[in-house]
Amino acid sequence: MAKRQKSNRKITYLIQTIVRKLSQTKHQANQGTRKKKKNRFKSKLMTRFSGIRAKLLFAFAIPIILMLVYGIVSYNKSSDAIISGxxxxxxxxxxxxxxxxxxxxxxxxxxxxxxxxxxxxxxxxxxxxxxxxxxxxxxxxxxxxxxxxxxxxxxxxxxxxxxxxxxxxxxxxxxxxxxxxxxxxxxxxxxxxxxxxxxxxxxxxxxxxxxxxxxxxxxxxxxxxxxxxxxxxxxxxxxxxxxxxxxxxxxxxxxxxxxxxxxxxxxxxxxxxxxxxxxxxxxxxxxxxxxxxxxxxxxxxxxxxxxxxxxxxxxxxxxxxxxxxxxHAILAQANEIRSLNVIFVTIACIIAGIIGTIIAAGIGREITKLSGSIAKAANGDLTTKFETKRKDEFRILSDSLTDMIGGMRKLIEEVSAVGTRVSSSADNLSHTTSDILGSTKNISFAIEEIGKGVVQQATDTEQCSNLMSGLSEKVNHVYDNTNEIEQIAIDTKSIVGEGIVTIDELSKKSSATTDITHVVIDEIEELEFKSRSIEQVISVINDIASQTNLLSLNASIEAARAGEAGRGFAVVAEEIRKLADQSVAASNQIKVIIQDIQTKTQGTVASAKRAESIVESQMEALDKTISTFEDINQHVAKLVHNLDNISQGVKGIEAAKDETMDAISNISAISEETASSSEEVSATAIEQITSVEYLSNSAIKLAEDAKILEEAIRQFKLS
Structure with a gap:
């Protein structure tokens, strides 16, 4: 059955092609006379620019142009070589x-x-x-x-x-x-x-x-x-x-x-x-x-x-x-080359034009003769002959056209015989295709219903897959947050450890500060003791100054007794008395300064003792701080342990999620394949319906074309 349909299709296509060509030939022959005058001017214009003469001249022009280009290039090269030389x-x-x-x-x-x-x-x-x-x-x-x-x-x-x-x-x-x-x-x-x-x-x-x-x-x-x-x-x-x-x-x-x-x-x-x-x-x-x-x-x-x-x-x-x-004197030789190039190219153009014109004229005459015979064949006269006196390709073309017309004449005779047989076969084919069309439509409806169910199943599976994908993203998010919190806890534990070390160093430095404070207090007390020693020295200086003053007074008295002879001694005694007075005044000033130093030393001792008590308080606070940091460190360690347990649980959830996603993906893939297969079967059924409808229409058209073919063949002159 399939081979017969295929054979019928080929015959139908062949008959339709022949009828279409014959109709076009007849139509062109009928309209050729009407358009001949209208297109005469246009034909002449097109012939002038697209005819064989123009093409030959163009073909000759190509090597001439290449020669011209070669001349220009050679001129430039030679001029460059001459100049450089x-x-x-x-x-x-x-x-x-x-x-x-x-x-x-x-x-x-x-x-x-x-x-x-x-x-x-x-x-x-x-x-x-x-x-x-x-x-x-x-x-x-x-x-x-x-x-x-x-x-x-x-x-x-x-x-x-x-x-x-x-x-x-x-x-x-x-x-x-x-x-x-x-x-x-x-x-x-x-x-x-x-x-x-x-x-x-x-x-x-x-x-x-x-x-x-x-x-x-x-x-x-x-x-x-x-x-x-x-x-x-x-x-x-x-x-x-x-x-x-x-x-x-x-x-x-x-x-x-x-x-x-x-x-x-x-x-x-x-x-x-x-x-x-x-x-x-x-x-x-x-x-x-x-x-x-x-x-x-x-x-x-x-x-x-x-x-x-x-x-x-x-x-x-x-x-x-x-x-x-x-x-210009350097380029004289190059200019001679340029002149020779111009002369040779001009002569070549003239010779090419003459040869092209002669060849084109001979070809034009033969084409005109052949086109007249072709026009007769186009009007339906298949008894026409193609003759030429030339012995070149035009002789081969004339013989080929004669053989072609003979072949067309035999083909049309065979087509005429086949047309009658095709007409009867087309009627039988039309009845058969009507039955096939009804059966194919029923099959297509059933396949369409199956396809709808499979598509719905695939849609539900895809929705489930999307929900699991959302759950997967949330599980991944929880897992990432848990890891991040665990890392923060580990970092916190490390920072607490560093804080304990820092506070321990601070405790050591506070102890050193306490020791230095004790040393400062001892040094200040010793300074106070030395200041009291300076007071004793000042008392001795005052006693010496008093004795010196008395000695000066006695010397003055003795000088007065000596009279004129003791005047110089009296002056010395007066100077000694002044020095003694100045020594007393200086020692009194030193005494006042020493008293100020003692007063400030006592104040400094009191401040140092207060600083000592403050440092001791700081030591106690540091001990409490160290204890607090150790408690924080223990709690953070427990937090890290618990977070690790949570992370392991989330990993288990993620593994189960992956298995679920794989199962849903497999179901979705199978559903998609089933839907795709049903769609392909449905499409095949629809295509089959289309083919049967086309076959039915072709059978009807074939019968009509067979009748047209018989009428068209009658227009040809075969004998």
């Missing part, structure tokens, strides 16, 4: 020229040092005023020879000047006028050298010397001024501008580059440049003074264009070798 090459070139110049500059500095410490030159400028005319002239000629020899010893040296405080100053360029030493010291450069603690200085200009020699400053680019050994003169050595320019000419940078040698005081020597000053006024050159880097480069603006600024410092001279190279 040029940066390194230019930096290395500047460094090599700097190294060459450093060798020459170091050699010039060495020659200046040799000249300063030449014995003949030192002897002349230190002792010229002590020499005779012939000696002075001979030594001066020797100095001139030394300067000339120094100049010819190295190609970098343009001129050598010797300026001394004593003797005559001289130069390889010409003769100095008198007073050159004093005048040079008064010049700004001379004052700068005097205040400097350095033995030498590198400069770009010495205007005062050039003025006196009528020398052109353009003949030298850098000079070293070195103090003589005794600080009584200077040796000045100039470095030739031609040698600097010769070194700069070896730097082969891009066209439009500016290369210069700049001294610390701002003198520029430029290679092939019309301007005399280029770098000195530039802000990024001024920043070199604060930079600790010996060399480097950066991209800067110069006259509104972008340049790469390169520099390297020349040792301790303060001079720097600088260059400005235009960025």
């Amino acid at each position: 040029y940066e390194k090459s230019a930096t290395d070139t500047l460094e090599s020229v700097k190294d060459y110049l450093s060798i020459g500059v170091d050699a010039v500095a060495s020659k200046a040092y040799e000249a300063v410490y030449n014995e003949t030159l030192k002897n002349y400028y230190n002792k010229a005023d002590e020499m005779s005319n012939e000696e002075e002239k001979s030594n001066f000629n020797a100095v001139k020879g030394i300067l000339a020899s120094t100049k010819s010893s190295h190609p970098f040296i343009y001129a050598v000047h010797a300026i001394g405080k004593l003797g005559s100053s001289t130069s390889t360029v010409g003769a100095f006028p008198d007073g050159i030493y004093e005048g040079f010291l008064e010049s700004p450069l001379g004052q700068q050298i005097q205040t400097s603690t350095q033995r030498l200085m590198w400069i770009g200009n010495h205007s005062y010397i050039d003025e006196k020699l009528e020398n052109k400053q353009t003949s030298y680019s850098l000079s070293i001024i070195r103090k003589m050994a005794e600080n009584n003169g200077f040796i000045v050595v100039d470095i030739q501008t031609n040698e600097i320019l010769k070194s700069l000419s070896k730097i082969n940078f891009a066209e439009g580059s500016i290369i210069g040698f700049i001294t610390a005081d701002g003198k520029e020597t430029l290679a092939e440049a019309k301007d005399t000053n280029v770098f000195v006024d530039l802000p990024y050159y001024k920043a070199l003074a604060d930079s600790k880097e010996p060399s480097g480069f950066s991209y800067e603006e110069y006259n509104g264009e972008k340049y790469i600024f390169l520099y390297t410092k020349l040792g301790d001279t303060g001079a720097a070798l600088c260059a400005l190279v235009p960025e």
Whole structure:
């Protein structure tokens, strides 16, 4: 029975699908003519943007776009590589020229040092005023020879000047006028050298010397001024501008580059440049003074264009070798690559457009021919044929469409035969499903009643479980409170024990206080005894003072008898009497103080005795307190024992509670499973009813569709 129902369902679905497709085909054929004019403009527009031509052009455009992206990336990569390579090459070139110049500059500095410490030159400028005319002239000629020899010893040296405080100053360029030493010291450069603690200085200009020699400053680019050994003169050595320019000419940078040698005081020597000053006024050159880097480069603006600024410092001279190279000259090779990329991409776009148009036109013609034959088939003419002269995929498509139409023609003929058989089977199926539907509804009602009872049982079990859960929480709460009270009792017992120890220590300290009080009382009584001894001493002092007073009186009497001879003795006797009176007065004051001390000592003794009695009372109170704490400790111990018994009882209750909860959980789980099973059976019964109803409706619909199928098949032209 089930296999038959399944087979009938498949046949019904197949017939419904065929009828629906045939109806749609007929409907589309009827409405095609009406919509053709309306959709013509829209079709042309869509064809233009979604047709094969557009897709082919788009397909050709993808590799062209990738080529364009590749060109852009390669241009960027090549430009970066060219720039980085040029940066390194230019930096290395500047460094090599700097190294060459450093060798020459170091050699010039060495020659200046040799000249300063030449014995003949030192002897002349230190002792010229002590020499005779012939000696002075001979030594001066020797100095001139030394300067000339120094100049010819190295190609970098343009001129050598010797300026001394004593003797005559001289130069390889010409003769100095008198007073050159004093005048040079008064010049700004001379004052700068005097205040400097350095033995030498590198400069770009010495205007005062050039003025006196009528020398052109353009003949030298850098000079070293070195103090003589005794600080009584200077040796000045100039470095030739031609040698600097010769070194700069070896730097082969891009066209439009500016290369210069700049001294610390701002003198520029430029290679092939019309301007005399280029770098000195530039802000990024001024920043070199604060930079600790010996060399480097950066991209800067110069006259509104972008340049790469390169520099390297020349040792301790303060001079720097600088260059400005235009960025566009560096990127000339990269720009050629960019131009080639643009040309190739443009040619590729034109060729792709032509090829795409030719291919799209041929494909369009074949599609138009095939679409005409397909339109006939869509209107019901299954005798149409698909023909093409092409031997590519369109030939395969034409043959496939022809086979498809033939297959459809055979299928419709078979469907026509099956439709008659389906119509009679549908009537029988309709009666059978009515009987099955009634039986299934009765089964579903019985299962529903069982499900209600099981659900009620599950609800009651869940309520019982919730009540036990609440009881469980309360038992846990009691257990936690009992543990907390037990812990508090244990802590209380510990605190009481600490209190007993503290009170015991207090008792010991009270005993010590009592002992100290006894000692204080004894010391005060001894002090009172000593005070009485002081009174006896004061009595003796008073007796001595009385006797001294009597002796003084007797001495005065004897002095009066002696007359003029005993006057001095009378004065002494008077002084002794005064001292005796003062001793009596002082002893009386001491007596009063001693009496006050005795009075306060007696009061202190009384206070100490009262303190002794208070301390004894404290000892008795402490003994009672210790006894009370011991009683508290015993009661707390009993409380801890009882709380422990309560805690054990609560643990037993909790264990019983857990077993009860497990039993209720098992009952609840079984009830839930039973309810779930009844629900599944009920759902299955309902689903069965739905299936039977659907089967009954399908049988009725199948009979109707079979009739529609017969009418639809009649519309096709099969022969």
